[in-house]
Amino acid sequence: MTQTKAEKAMTIKVLYFASLRELLGCNEELISEDGLNTIGDVWQRVSDGKNVTQQVLYSINQEYAQAESLVKAGDEVAFFPPVTGG
């Protein structure tokens, strides 16, 4: 799906990783920024009705964020479980 510049300007890109990606069945989606102030609001919207019981970490534009961190159109946000690299 090709988006126009105006449409893109109104959206937030949401990424999911690892077990959370599998649980939600989604790698990446674009959502409307309407009514979303914080990344906690974004999480509420995308996880609504899903049975997520595990710990979830947040990032905005590839930096760790807290639930109350503000989001705006054009941001890239991500949700993922505790990291297990190294």
Add this chain to the structure above:
Amino acid sequence: MIKIIEQPFDPWHELSSFQLAMRRDGEFGACANFTGTMRDMNEGDTVNAMVLEHYPGMTEKHLGKIVQEAKEKWDLLETLVIHRVGELLPNDPIVLVAVWSAHRKDAFEASRFIMEDLKSKAPFWKKESVSGSGQQAEKNRWVEKNTSGY
């Protein structure tokens, strides 16, 4: 230098070629390095293989931040961080962290700092392919948490 790679690597070869290429002969008195290697056993089960997923972009950015912080805290000459992603087999090196400095205190402490931050915050995730004792079928499971290194 920070490298995220999909192909197997030899940490000893990487160390020696990087040390040669960095052209700091005579300046460094210490090189501390840590290599992490994949085991064939976890939580009592045989691990046959593993897939390492990462967040392209954020991983590099986060590692860059950790290395920068280490450079501000200690007196360092060079740093090298290499991390595997993709499909791994037991005995494959997973990670290499190496730090060069004039004296050992800086090299020891900074390499530990970088490694522990990487383990607890850099966005990588491991999924293991395991077979338990007495069961034939192989299953895949996400590693839930890293153990604390301190």
